[in-house]
Amino acid sequence: MVQIVKNATLVNGATVDIVIDNQRIVEVAETTTVQGDVIFDAAGMYVSPGWIDLHTHAFPKYKPYCAIPDQIGYKTGVTTIVDAGSSGADNVDEFYQIAQAAKTRVFAFLNISRIGLMRQDELSDLGNLSFDAIQQTVEKYPQFIVGLKARMSASVVCGNGIQPLIIAETFRNKLALPLMVHVGTAPPELSKVLSYMKKGDILTHCYHEKENNHIFREDGSVEPSLLDAIDRGVYLDVGHGSSSFSFRIAQKAKQQGVYFDSLGTDIYQNNQKNGPVYNMETTLSKFLALGYSLEEVIEAVTIKPAKILSKPELGSLQPGSIADLTFFTVKETSKKLTDSFGASIHGDSLINAEAVIIGGNYVELEKSD
Ligand SMILES: [Zn+2]
Incomplete structure (x- = not known):
């Protein structure tokens, strides 16, 4: 079954559609002409392997x-x-x-x-x-x-x-x-x-x-x-x-x-x-x-x-790679972040995982906060 993710943003800023077939990446392109099930519109989210x-x-x-x-x-x-x-x-x-x-x-x-x-x-x-x-x-x-x-x-x-x-x-x-x-x-x-x-x-x-x-x-x-x-x-x-x-x-x-x-x-x-x-x-x-x-x-x-x-094949979006994907957002906010020695710094960009595709399934993540 061909699955398509629409409008995801790569870390380089480009917006792409991702075509997946049989748990493998087939195509990552600005727009795709491949027909399939649109499983997710990722507008506003980053995607990475x-x-x-x-x-x-x-x-x-x-x-x-x-x-x-x-x-x-x-x-x-x-x-x-x-x-x-x-x-x-x-x-x-x-x-x-x-x-x-x-x-x-x-x-x-x-x-x-x-x-x-x-x-x-x-x-x-x-x-x-x-x-x-x-x-x-x-x-x-x-x-x-x-x-x-x-x-x-x-x-x-x-x-x-x-x-x-x-x-x-x-x-x-x-x-x-x-x-x-x-x-x-x-x-x-x-x-x-x-x-x-x-x-x-x-x-x-x-x-x-x-x-x-x-x-x-x-x-x-x-x-x-x-x-x-x-x-x-x-x-x-x-x-x-x-x-x-x-x-x-x-x-x-x-x-x-x-x-x-x-x-x-x-x-x-x-x-x-x-x-x-x-x-x-x-x-x-x-x-x-x-x-x-x-x-x-x-x-x-x-x-x-x-x-x-x-x-x-696990860390790539190249065609043929395993279609494990993580979708995330980066929120501009302020939070105290602490290391293992009790020191802290302020983070003003916080990464939030929003969804994954794993084993051919799209899973929206539950948020604890
Ligand atoms: Zn360890």
Whole structure:
């Protein structure tokens, strides 16, 4: 069945009709001559490829890093979520079942620790790092598992320092999957973590401000190992979360030309309900307030994460792409926006997700306010 969306505005300002057939984009044009069902007149709304959140926690089993996939997914304009290591080889079966039942497209970075986030010190026991268990899981779920996740901060690795990352890099080399690495409080130090990361890997929590281990050295210059990593093709993910996003670091990074690639929220139950994350819309609005353009922030939740995932058909409006779409408005208003360290700035352009198309269905979103 041919479906047509009329009069949607692209982030570059052009107004277009979008033709969809069999859940694929057929045409995006100023006006179309193709005949079909007009499913939606999007006059006054922006359209983009369906938003992709590269860093979420969507496995409801283990508190506190849990959320319900659809509650952080399509209901907030995010048509694809990637879970960042909530499950490992021992518990991914259960997560896979939950993911399959969701309307939202769900992928997973598999925790290198087989227990996942059953405990928050999942890398304290190196006995939990089993290549055989990971390999079997990847072979079982080749479409679902898009990479590996290693949380490299003091409270997770305990006395093991950099060791879990050295092991994880041997796994990622054998499996040819990207590795998402979380950084936080040292040890291990950021420079040491970065020295092991390869092209295609993802550094998450890139704008955190935990003492002595963020991307700026004491003299205010950018940590040189970060610049080397970016040159090698390591990606930067924001990974906002409850304690990992600082306006001060993000502002300084922008001034010094250190740009994020993807705008993962690191959303989970608590920071969705009580902030400071709330949802993707709020996270996007924060980056508008930091001076990034609408094109730049939308790229960071569409084209760029799709590239990182090697799934270009998800982040594009080109003919043949998957017809996941997010419709949104930008309201000129004023709102106090808060980071993870208690600092706030005023946003005067707020992004609101209004509707999505996912799995061939048009869904108007319920608004909480
Ligand atoms: Zn996370």
